[in-house]
Amino acid sequence: xxxxxxxxxxxxxxxxxxxxxxxxxxxxxxxxxxxxxxxxxxxxxxxxxxxxxxxxxxxxxxxxxxxxxxxxxxxxxxxxxxxxxxxxxxxxxxxxxxxxxxxxxxxxxxxxxxxxxxxxxxxxxxxxxxxxxxxxxxxxxxxxxxxxxxxxxxxxxxxxxxxxxxxxxxxxxxxxxxxxxxxxxxxxxxxxxxxxxxxxxxxxxxxxxxxxxxxxxxxxxxxxxxxxxxxxxxxxxxxxxxxxxxxxxxxxxxxxxxxxxxxxxxxxxxxxxxxxxxxxxxxxxxxxxxxxxxxxxxxxxxxxxxxxxxxxx
Ligand SMILES: O=C(O)CCC(=O)C(=O)O
Ligand SMILES: [Fe+2]
Numbered sequence: 001x002x003x004x005x006x007x008x009x010x011x012x013x014x015x016x017x018x019x020x021x022x023x024x025x026x027x028x029x030x031x032x033x034x035x036x037x038x039x040x041x042x043x044x045x046x047x048x049x050x051x052x053x054x055x056x057x058x059x060x061x062x063x064x065x066x067x068x069x070x071x072x073x074x075x076x077x078x079x080x081x082x083x084x085x086x087x088x089x090x091x092x093x094x095x096x097x098x099x100x101x102x103x104x105x106x107x108x109x110x111x112x113x114x115x116x117x118x119x120x121x122x123x124x125x126x127x128x129x130x131x132x133x134x135x136x137x138x139x140x141x142x143x144x145x146x147x148x149x150x151x152x153x154x155x156x157x158x159x160x161x162x163x164x165x166x167x168x169x170x171x172x173x174x175x176x177x178x179x180x181x182x183x184x185x186x187x188x189x190x191x192x193x194x195x196x197x198x199x200x201x202x203x204x205x206x207x208x209x210x211x212x213x214x215x216x217x218x219x220x221x222x223x224x225x226x227x228x229x230x231x232x233x234x235x236x237x238x239x240x241x242x243x244x245x246x247x248x249x250x251x252x253x254x255x256x257x258x259x260x261x262x263x264x265x266x267x268x269x270x271x272x273x274x275x276x277x278x279x280x281x282x283x284x285x286x287x288x289x290x291x292x293x294x295x296x297x298x299x300x301x302x303x304x305x306x307x308x309x310x311x312x313x
Contacts, residue, residue, distance in 0.1 A: 001061055002038075003038040003040060003041060003061075004061045004062055004063050004260075005063065005095070006038050007037055007038060007041075007062060007063075007090060007094075008062070008086070008204070010033070010037060010093060010313065011086050011087075011089040011090040011093060011306065012041060012086060012089075014026065014030075014033060014089045014092075015082075015085060015086055015089050016091070016211055019233055019276070020085070020088070020090075020113075020114035021085065021088035021089045021091070021092045021113050021246065022088070022092070022101065022103070022113040022291075022310075023220045024026075024193045024245075024308055024310070026089075026092065027092070027100070027101055027112070028308075029092060030092050030095075030096040030101075031096045031100070033093065033096070034093045034094070034096035034097055035055035035067075035207075037093055037094070037097070041059060042097060042262055043307065044096070045059070045097045045098070045172040046061065046097065047056055049097075049098055052217065052218040052269075053218075053269065054266055055108075055166055055265075055266060055269055055270045056166060056255065056263050056264060056265045056266060056270065057098075057150075057264040057266075058261060058262070058263050058264075059094055059261070059262040059264075060258070060260065060261050060262075061260055061261075062087075062260040062261070062262055063164075063260060064083070064087060064155075064156055064157070064259050064260045065083055066157065066240070066259065068081075068082070068083040069081075069083040069156060069157065070083065070084070070283075071082065071283030071284075072117055072156075072157065072200075072283055072284060072285040072286070072287040073115070073117060073287075074120065074281065075117075075119055075223070076108050076114065076115040076116075076117060076119070076129065077109070077126070079115065080115075080287075083184055084156060084287075084289065086111045087154050087156055087289050088154075088289050089156040090154065090262070091113070091152055091262060091289050091291055092113070092291065093262070094152070094262050095150070095152045095291050095293050098149075098150050098152075098264060098293050099149060099150065099293040099294050099295040099296070099297070100293065100294050100297040100310070101113075101291050101292065101294075102146070102148060102292050102293070102294050102297070102300055102304075102310050102311070102312060103291075103292065103308060103310055103311045103312070103313065104141070104195060104292075104311060104312050104313075105194040105196055105199055105200075105311045105313035106196045106197075106198075106200045106313070107194050107196070108194075108201035110274045110311050111293065112292075112310050112311065113289060113290075113291055114289070114290045114291070115287065115288070115289055115290065116128045116129070116130040116153065116278075116286075116287070116288040116290050117129065117285060117286065117287045117288070118130070118279035118281070118285050118286065120279075120281055121138065123279070125193060126192060126193050126226050126227075127192070127193050127194045127233075128194065128274070128290075130277055131276065131277050131279045132277075132278065133276055134275055134276040135227045135273045135274040136224075136271065136272040136273050137165060137167050137223075137224075137225050137248055137249075137252060137271040137272060138169040138192065138223070138224035138225060138226070138227070138271055138272065138273060139221065139222050139223055139224060139267055139271050140265075140267050140272070140292065141189060141192075141195075142189045142192075142222050142223060142224040142227070142228065143167060143189040143191045143192070143204070143205040143224070143227065144191075144303070144304035144312065145303075146197070146294075146299070146300040146302070146304075146312045147222075147267060147292075148176065148291075148292035148293050148294055149266070149267055149268055149293060149294055149296075150264045150265060150267055150293040150295075151264070151265045151267055151272065151290065151291075151292055151293070152262065152263070152264045152265075152290065152292075152293055153207060153257060153262070153263045153264075153265070153288045153289075153290050154261075154262045154288060154289040155257035155258060155259055155260065155261045155262070155263075155287075155288050156259065156288065156289060157259050157285075157286065157287050158256065158257055158258060158286045158287075158288075159258065159284055159285070159286065160277055160286070161256040162256065162274065162275055162277040162286055163254035163255060163256040163274070163275045163281065164252055164254075164255045164256070164257055164263065164265075164272060164273070165249045165252050165253065165255070165272060165273040165274060165275060166252070166253055166255055166265065166270045166271070166272050167248045167249075167252040167253065167270060167271050167272075167273075168221070168248075168251055168269060168270045168271075169212070169219070169221050169244060169247055169248060169251075170247055170251065171216070171219050172216075173247070174243060174244070175243070177236075178239070178240045178243045178244070178273075179212065181236055181239075181240035181274070182210065182211045182212040182240050182241075182244055183210050183211075184210055184237075185207075185208040185209055185210050185242075186208055186210075186230060186231050186234050186236075186237035187208060187209055187210070187211050187228060187229065187230055187237060187241065188205055188207075188208060188209070188228070188229050188230075188231060189205045189208070189209060189223070189224055189227055189228045190204075190205040190227040190228075191204060191205055191227070191306065192224060192226070192227050195292060199313075200313075205227075207233050209222065211223050211224075211228070211241070211244060211313050212244075220268045220269075221268070221269065221270070221271065223244065223271060224271075225244075225245065225248070225262075225271075225273075228241065229241070229281065231262070235276075248271060252273075254275065257288070264293070282311060300312060
């Protein structure tokens with residue numbers, strides 16, 4: 001399609017001009033360059049951005065040249081070759097229509113552009129490099145006040161159509177006292193295992209937080225199935241948590257990303273995860289490139305060492 005070719009040309013131009021898709025110079029300029037993306041998808045993304053209730057924004061049909069992509073790396077430390085690099089630029093361009101990219105000092109060596117691929121030895125973990133074990137639903141970096149507003153996933157390949165999962169709370173269907181309890185600071189969210197505890201300076205999840213915030217009709221959800229508990233001894237909070245988790249379990253649905261799909265998960269409205277799968281470690285495994293996006297970069301400033309450092313420490 002013409003629009004996909006035009007987006008790829010723009011990504012290629014950026015790849016020629018900038019050292020990498022998460023170089024500070026590119027992250028500073030990409031907001032302006034992204035205006036050169038085709039108008040129709042830009043308009044659609046903008047409409048979705050203004051919808052308080054949307055779950056995710058899907059940009060399908062991006063061009064990935066499988067014949068040029070090379071092997072899926074065996075570890076996220078290996079970024080892959082030029083075709084994957086182009087995908088990184090394309091992801092950053094689409095992401096710039098929603099906000100500014102951020103990363104984590106304690107995650108994937110502090111890279112802002114990260115990779116989601118199965119790593120041998122991590123099959124049963126609670127991190128994105130797991131495989132045999134289903135990745136339980138979560139708000140990305142739920143423990144942190146500086147978590148992203150969107151998580152962008154660019155699917156480079158997904159040979160078995162392994163689904164990403166999404167789920168949502170039906171707040172109106174919760175009993176009033178449960179809703180009220182969930183809106184109070186009566187819950188603890190620990191950092192997930194993707195964060196290296198030796199590198200974490202900021203929030204460690206020891207302050208009680210609310211799981212539902214904001215006005216009726218535009219409620220922000222914050223939860224992680226494997227890392228959230230009620231404050232010990234608070235039985236009412238524990239029961240409210242169980243009611244919310246039952247809803248999120250029941251509402252979970254599949255979104256299998258295809259090669260060339262870019263999905264921006266709204267990290268305020270939905271939780272996400274991934275079904276289990278069997279990696280082959282044959283160079284053809286599932287591979288997504290990922291970026292966290294903040295709608296208001298300034299909001300995350302207390303978590304960053306300086307105005308031009310995109311990494312939360
Ligand atoms: O692999 C996926 O589809 C999603 C993984 C995930 O939760 C993430 O990358 O944040
Ligand atoms: Fe995630």
